[in-house]
Amino acid sequence: MAFTFRGEGGHLGRRFGGPSAMSEINVVPLVDVVLVLLVIFMITANVMEFGLDIQVPKVKRVQNTAQDLPVVSITKNGESFLNDKPININLLAQGIRQRFHNPTAVYVRADKETTWDIIAQIVAELGDANFEVKMVTAPVDSSARQPR
16 A cells, blocks of 8 residues: 655645655565465474374275264274364263264274274264264275285
8 A cells, every 4th residue: 555645746745845755565574474374384284184193004995985074083092082172982972962963974083003992882882872983994005015
């Protein structure tokens, strides 16, 4: 935004013919800050998928789905999370119904080192609450397979 005043005779100047000051907003620092923030967000966007470090089991065939469903994550220590928030196994169905509008299915992400007992308890709890349980797995990297 710039303000320029033209005096008599078309020349730039103040009311009485003196030199005028031009008021302009310097956008260069603003652009610098925006570009730095853009770079920071681009770098951190890949890291921000989930804050939990869970290594899901690898299988030969993985079904590719893109449904927006609640995600129950189970760490290798047995801690359960509903999306990113810790939750008690006994309050799991109630918490899903409170946070999500009419879900019919739930993704379960369990670390491959999690004991089966905890996974079975959570799947049973979700089954009792009439949720369809969809297990999250990762595809096997075919280039890394060893010949038998």
